[in-house]
Amino acid sequence: MDRRQETLIRRLAENHRLETEEYAALIRERDPESAALLAELAVAERRKWYGDAVYTRGLIEISNHCRNDCCYCGIRRSNRNCDRYRLTPEEIMSCCEEGYGLGFRTFVMQGGEDGYYTDDRLCPLIREIKARWPDCDVTPSLGERSRESYARLRAAGADRYLLRHETADPDHYAALHPPEMSFQHRMGCLKDLRDLGYQVGCGFMVGSPGQTAEHLAKDLTFIEKFQPEMCGIGPFLPQKDTPFGGEAPGSGELTCFLLSVIRLIVPRVLLPATTALGTLDPFGREKGLMAGANVVMPNLSPMSVRQEYALYDNKIATGEESAQSRDRLAERVRNAGFRLVMDRGDCARSE
Numbered sequence: 001m002d003r004r005q006e007t008l009i010r011r012l013a014e015n016h017r018l019e020t021e022e023y024a025a026l027i028r029e030r031d032p033e034s035a036a037l038l039a040e041l042a043v044a045e046r047r048k049w050y051g052d053a054v055y056t057r058g059l060i061e062i063s064n065h066c067r068n069d070c071c072y073c074g075i076r077r078s079n080r081n082c083d084r085y086r087l088t089p090e091e092i093m094s095c096c097e098e099g100y101g102l103g104f105r106t107f108v109m110q111g112g113e114d115g116y117y118t119d120d121r122l123c124p125l126i127r128e129i130k131a132r133w134p135d136c137d138v139t140p141s142l143g144e145r146s147r148e149s150y151a152r153l154r155a156a157g158a159d160r161y162l163l164r165h166e167t168a169d170p171d172h173y174a175a176l177h178p179p180e181m182s183f184q185h186r187m188g189c190l191k192d193l194r195d196l197g198y199q200v201g202c203g204f205m206v207g208s209p210g211q212t213a214e215h216l217a218k219d220l221t222f223i224e225k226f227q228p229e230m231c232g233i234g235p236f237l238p239q240k241d242t243p244f245g246g247e248a249p250g251s252g253e254l255t256c257f258l259l260s261v262i263r264l265i266v267p268r269v270l271l272p273a274t275t276a277l278g279t280l281d282p283f284g285r286e287k288g289l290m291a292g293a294n295v296v297m298p299n300l301s302p303m304s305v306r307q308e309y310a311l312y313d314n315k316i317a318t319g320e321e322s323a324q325s326r327d328r329l330a331e332r333v334r335n336a337g338f339r340l341v342m343d344r345g346d347c348a349r350s351e
């Protein structure tokens with residue numbers, strides 16, 4: 001690590017910001033020594049806000065029907081090899097019931113943009129979950145919807161929403177998505193969610209095709225300005241039936257490096273060690289936690305549909321990735337030096 005790199009890292013830890021070109025230099029010139037210093041500072045920062053707690057969310061993949069055609073995603077509408085399923089509201093309730101029994105207090109309802117899940121279907125479902133388990137949080141992650149729809153879900157009881165921005169560079173966004181999808185619309189959705197009082201999660205894939213250090217630097221500047229409560233980043237992993245099926249996967253090392261940087265930019269952010277990171281590397285989750293992540297999201301979907309939510313090839317959905325194996329997950333988190341806690345785990349408030 002040269003002098004300039006160390007100066008940037010120490011300034012980032014002190015001020016929680018850098019110039020966009022400085023983020024790019026930090027990424028381009030990284031080496032194991034600078035990654036180790038960043039991780040040490042990131043873990044110390046996380047400890048200030050959250051001690052050794054690692055929060056857990058039960059992930060329910062409610063539908064793999066999707067009207068969108070994102071070039072990287074295995075559930076894109078033009079993938080004819082994807083076996084489509086959709087959980088009924090009753091099936092989602094039984095996932096929550098099982099999850100509640102296992103100790104989960106946050107349910108993330110994720111899915112493709114499925115026209116079946118109108119507000120008129122989602123709102124009663126969210127209300128029912130909140131009525132039966134008032135100590136739980138429901139976090140939809142159902143893509144782009146109208147401001148009015150986000151307002152209705154919020155009024156029904158949703159407190160948080162996850163919507164990755166995917167990339168903060170409009171040209172790169174256009175290279176990853178079909179022409180009918182727009183960067184401005186996605187960013188507009190994030191603004192609407194913020195205006196409506198949600199705790200908002202943004203995020204991006206690391207190593208998506210065409211991504212450069214400059215693109216990642218823009219992502220970091222966006223995160224610095226947006227100050228998300230949650231931020232999901234994981235490596236891009238190819239899915240064979242998509243236009244990007246032959247592309248190389250993203251790097252676990254760079255993902256961990258960026259987890260540390262994001263922890264220093266937004267110290268109190270809830271930062272998952274993602275399924276994609278655990279799929280790329282059997283110790284990916286632990287490495288993510290040791291780089292500054294503090295959330296894990298095991299899978300609570302019915303076993304019968306887990307293979308069908310195939311965003312990328314070889315996605316893990318059993319073993320410690322399964323909500324039913326919570327004790328094994330807790331042990332792995334403990335072995336990495338942390339403590340798995342089951343409560344709602346809201347974002348720590350700023351000073």
Ligand code: SAM
Nearest residue numbers: 072073111112113141142143164236237311312
């Ligand atoms: N439809 C919702 C949305 O667009 O936000 C939620 C579901 S979407 C499948 C969830 C996330 O999966 C996306 O935001 C994307 O970053 C990630 N994803 C999709 N395909 C991926 C791939 N091939 N590798 C890694 N992550 C992927």
